[in-house]
Amino acid sequence: MTVVAAVDCGTNTIKLLLGDPRAGGEGRVVRESRMVRLGQGVDATGRLSPEALTRAFAAIDEYAELVRQAGAERVRFCATSATRDAENAEEFRRGVRARLGVEPEVLSGEEEARLAFAGAVRGLAGTGRRAPGRAERSAGEPADPVLVIDIGGGSTELILGGVETGPTAACSMDIGSVRLHERRLGGDPPTAEQVAACVADVEAALDACSVDPGVAASVVGVAGTITTIAAGTLGLAAYDRDLIHGRALAVEDVHRTIEALVGMTVDDRRNLGYVHPGRVDVIDAGALILAAALRRTRVPRLVVAETDILDGIAWSLVEPV
Numbered sequence: 001m002t003v004v005a006a007v008d009c010g011t012n013t014i015k016l017l018l019g020d021p022r023a024g025g026e027g028r029v030v031r032e033s034r035m036v037r038l039g040q041g042v043d044a045t046g047r048l049s050p051e052a053l054t055r056a057f058a059a060i061d062e063y064a065e066l067v068r069q070a071g072a073e074r075v076r077f078c079a080t081s082a083t084r085d086a087e088n089a090e091e092f093r094r095g096v097r098a099r100l101g102v103e104p105e106v107l108s109g110e111e112e113a114r115l116a117f118a119g120a121v122r123g124l125a126g127t128g129r130r131a132p133g134r135a136e137r138s139a140g141e142p143a144d145p146v147l148v149i150d151i152g153g154g155s156t157e158l159i160l161g162g163v164e165t166g167p168t169a170a171c172s173m174d175i176g177s178v179r180l181h182e183r184r185l186g187g188d189p190p191t192a193e194q195v196a197a198c199v200a201d202v203e204a205a206l207d208a209c210s211v212d213p214g215v216a217a218s219v220v221g222v223a224g225t226i227t228t229i230a231a232g233t234l235g236l237a238a239y240d241r242d243l244i245h246g247r248a249l250a251v252e253d254v255h256r257t258i259e260a261l262v263g264m265t266v267d268d269r270r271n272l273g274y275v276h277p278g279r280v281d282v283i284d285a286g287a288l289i290l291a292a293a294l295r296r297t298r299v300p301r302l303v304v305a306e307t308d309i310l311d312g313i314a315w316s317l318v319e320p321v
Contacts, residue, residue: 005072006313007063009104011039011082011153011178012278013224014056016063018070021122021314030066031310034059035278038092039082039154043179048086057095064099074317077104078309080112082154085174109155109172115312116150117159117167118321120222123307124246136248142303147216149293150308151225151286153178158211158293166321173205177225177279177286185284188265195262198285202292213296222308224279225286230304231274232257238273245306251294254302258287 006017018030036055038048067075077096083089083106096104107115124141141163150157154176161167184190184198206213213219221230230244233253261269262284269280294302315321 002074002318003070003072004314004317005063005067005070005075006310006317007060007075007077007100008308008310008313009038009056009077009079009083011042011080011155011176012037012282013153014038014059014063015310016066017310017314018066018072019314020318021311022318030070032063032066034062035276037153037178037278039085039176039178041182042082042085042154043182046086047088048082048092053092053095056092057099060096060099067100075100075102076313076317077102078112078115078313079104079106080152080155080309084109085154109157110170112155112309113148113150113157113159113170113172114167115316115321116157116222116309117146117148117161117170117312118315119308119311119313120148120150120220120305121146121161121163122315123305123311124220124303136301142218142220145215145217147211147213147219147297149219149221149226149290150223151221151289152176152223153282155179156205156289156293158209158213160211160216169211171209171211173209175202175205175289177282177289180285180289181282189263189268190284195288198288199292202289206292206296213293214298216297216299218303219294219297219299219301220303220305221290222305224276225283226290226302227304227306228275228279228283229254229257229261229287229290230302232261232272236274239276241306244304247304248301249304251297251300251302254294255291258291261287 001020016032144162148159160169
């Protein structure tokens with residue numbers, strides 16, 4: 001077994017996977033996630049704040065020790081939207097090099113999309129068993145063409161492709177849960193006018209996107225916004241990765257969950273056992289992004305994958321993706 005270390009540093013979350021993705025669950029040594037809100041204020045200031053850098057470096061210090069203990073043979077550190085946009089991104093890169101000894105890669109939107117597609121589609125293998133109720137296990141591999149929706153803190157990717165052929169079209173939009181919440185949703189709960197302004201931004205981005213959700217035969221949603229909404233749709237009292245991965249949710253049920261979450265106060269969401277404390281304030285914007293994207297599809301169900309860009313990064317360390 002080849003032990004690799006994959007790090008995905010996004011706008012809101014920094015995640016680590018240690019293991020060999022080819023070995024499935026048996027090869028996974030560690031999977032960690034920290035909410036560091038690296039992109040806090042970047043949309044307004046254009047810079048990574050000192051407080052956000054401190055939080056991120058503390059998490060990376062933890063990860064560096066785990067990587068050392070596991071004896072990882074290869075390490076890849078990928079950063080996404082916040083560090084693409086920040087004027088002082090070099091300060092962040094220097095801190096990563098000092099802690100992990102590798103050069104952080106600031107992914108292009110296209111590369112981010114390719115890795116997210118690989119992680120999502122490969123991760124759904126073997127989820128064909130069915131469960132009762134409105135949400136079922138996906139019946140094996142999703143049907144082509146597959147649309148992967150990846151909602152991050154600073155950007156959202158739409159990736160269209162085939163299970164065997166990989167991505168054929170991808171679009172990275174500068175709309176994300178942190179970015180749009182800070183820009184548009186200042187109320188608690190947000191007002192109807194604020195929601196309308198946020199939705200208008202999302203619709204404008206989708207209008208300009210080169211990927212048409214309407215051509216998809218199946219839709220796979222990845223990353224924390226969507227998996228959290230899935231937990232709510234499933235009626236879970238607490239977040240459970242194993243119960244969420246591979247679920248096929250009725251789109252109408254997903255829209256009901258989104259409407260409820262957007263209408264809540266932050267304290268209301270904090271009392272929901274399945275919402276991470278680092279996501280309670282910004283999930284309203286992420287939920288509105290998902291709702292708008294789903295309205296443009298023709299599929300009755302949303303398949304949810306707990307595997308995402310992090311898994312794609314790990315795969316890229318052992319074979320081409």
